Amino acid sequence: xxxxxxxxxxxxxxxxxxxxxxxxxxxxxxxxxxxxxxxxxxxxxxxxxxxxxxxxxxxxxxxxxxxxxxxxxxxxxxxxxxxxxxxxxxxxxxxxxxxxxxxxxxxxxxxxxxxxxxxxxxxxxxxxxxxxxxxxxxxxxxxxxxxxxxxxxxxxxxxxxxxxxxxxxxxxxxxxxxxxxxxxxxxxxxxxxxxxxxxxxxxxxxxxxxxxxxxxxxxxxxxxxxxxxxxxxxxxxxxxxxxxxxxxxxxxxxxxxxxxxxxxxxxxxx
Ligand SMILES: NC(=O)c1ccc[n+]([C@@H]2O[C@H](COP(=O)([O-])OP(=O)(O)OC[C@H]3O[C@@H](n4cnc5c(N)ncnc54)[C@H](OP(=O)(O)O)[C@@H]3O)[C@@H](O)[C@H]2O)c1
Numbered sequence: 001x002x003x004x005x006x007x008x009x010x011x012x013x014x015x016x017x018x019x020x021x022x023x024x025x026x027x028x029x030x031x032x033x034x035x036x037x038x039x040x041x042x043x044x045x046x047x048x049x050x051x052x053x054x055x056x057x058x059x060x061x062x063x064x065x066x067x068x069x070x071x072x073x074x075x076x077x078x079x080x081x082x083x084x085x086x087x088x089x090x091x092x093x094x095x096x097x098x099x100x101x102x103x104x105x106x107x108x109x110x111x112x113x114x115x116x117x118x119x120x121x122x123x124x125x126x127x128x129x130x131x132x133x134x135x136x137x138x139x140x141x142x143x144x145x146x147x148x149x150x151x152x153x154x155x156x157x158x159x160x161x162x163x164x165x166x167x168x169x170x171x172x173x174x175x176x177x178x179x180x181x182x183x184x185x186x187x188x189x190x191x192x193x194x195x196x197x198x199x200x201x202x203x204x205x206x207x208x209x210x211x212x213x214x215x216x217x218x219x220x221x222x223x224x225x226x227x228x229x230x231x232x233x234x235x236x237x238x239x240x241x242x243x244x245x246x247x248x249x250x251x252x253x254x255x256x257x258x259x260x261x262x263x264x265x266x267x268x269x270x
Contacts (some may be wrong), residue, residue, distance in 0.1 A: 003153040003220065004176040007130050009099070010066055010091065011216050011237055015039025015182065015223035017045045023227045028054035030229040032065070034236045040156075040180075040223040041092075042070035042103055049092035068099035068143060070134060073106035073116070081118035085127070100128040101156060104135045104269045112140065115148050116235060119151050122171055128155065134182070135266040139172035145175075154178045160186035161196065161211060161251050162260030169220075184222035185211055187262055195254060201245045206234055214251055215236045 001009050014031035016024055024047040028039055032054065041051045048069060055065065069092065075084035089097065100119055101108045105112050112133075119131040124167065132154030133141070143245065145151040155172060159165045159181035172179045190196055191207040200207045212235055215222040243251075264270075 001219070003130055003178055004151070005130055005153050006132055007098075008155070009130070009160060009178065009221060010036070010038040011221050012036065012041050012212065012238070013066070013068070013223040014050060015040045015225040018048055019047070019227045021047050021050055025053045025057075027227050027229070029057060030232045031236075032058050032060055034229075034233040036069055036232075036236055037064055037069065038066040038221070038223070040068045042072070042188040043075070043088060043189040044070075045102065046074045047173075052079065058167065062094075066095060066098040067206075069097065070101040070103040072103050072233055073109055073111070076102075076106065076109055076111035079115050081115045083112070083177050085118075085122060088183075096126070097128045098226065099115065099130045099132055099154060100134045101131070101152075101154065102136075104266055105133070105137070105140045106269070107140070107267060112136075112142060116144050116148055116150070116152075119135075120148060120221035131181075132156065132178075134180075135269065137266065138168060141171065141175065141177065149174055152177060154180050154221075156182055156223075158183050158261055158263045159191045160184055160260075161193070161214070161254040162186050162256050163258065163262075164252070164255040164256070164260075166201040178221055179219075179257045180221040180223065181215055181222060183209060183262055184215055184224050186260075189262070193254065195250050199243070199250065201248075203241050203243075205241060208235055209241075210243070210247075213241065213243055214248070217243055217248075
């Protein structure tokens with residue numbers, strides 16, 4: 001997919017939060033061997049070094065990979081973000097990052113604009129190819145653009161069939177922001193849903209493939225997590241079938257709005 005800054009981003013990646021640390025290197029390598037090129041980590045996942053170990057082992061050229069990480073709000077502020085960035089790069093063993101994100105807006109700290117300026121300068125200086133945020137609401141995205149002149153090109157938010165974030169998707173579309181979906185499978189809860197299962201049976205696919213195909217067809221980036229090499233492979237095999245209008249309207253009807261959210265409230269998380 002093309003980002004607003006002209007750079008490309010793969011539509012499917014491996015999210016490594018929640019993969020046991022001792023399995024992170026093997027899961028990352030399994031993903032790269034299955035064809036994934038996007039790996040999503042963060043300081044708070046405590047596994048950047050294990051992702052870095054996989055990057056050091058793979059034969060896939062660095063420029064073919066897309067590595068994303070995030071700074072946690074406890075390091076917000078211009079200088080602290082720069083220091084956290086350097087620490088992440090050391091753990092990852094990289095000298096250039098593909099996507100760097102502010103992990104949460106943490107509005108009670110009121111430091112996300114200053115922190116965003118640090119990301120703008122890291123991009124200007126060539127350390128980071130693309131800059132984005134995670135868990136930002138439209139008003140917070142707009143504030144970044146108004147106060148710095150630079151709109152994030154990615155917003156990574158919780159989005160799955162039970163919480164479809166239609167307002168955020170509309171704002172992103174209007175402002176050319178790519179929607180990247182965390183918990184894209186609803187932390188596997190959506191995979192037990194009878195509607196998803198009936199669609200999967202119809203297409204002779206798995207429920208996870210149906211949900212990931214739904215994200216892909218809508219132009220969203222999904223970063224499913226799995227520690228299992230078989231499921232990692234299965235989650236990437238979504239390009240040989242298509243949902244129809246009836247499938248899409250049935251999945252649309254599963255939306256519970258913000259009531260369907262599984263993660264923390266972005267207004268209070270930090
Ligand atoms: N920005 C943020 O604030 C934020 C917050 C949360 C997560 N994230 C990112 O989003 C990524 C994914 O989110 P998530 O881990 O919360 O949830 P998820 O990807 O929706 O679901 C992961 C769960 O689904 C299972 N699973 C995966 N593929 C499956 C398949 N094909 N069949 C059956 N079960 C399957 C996994 O179990 P197995 O491992 O056993 O396969 C795991 O229990 C994270 O790793 C992280 O990178 C970001």
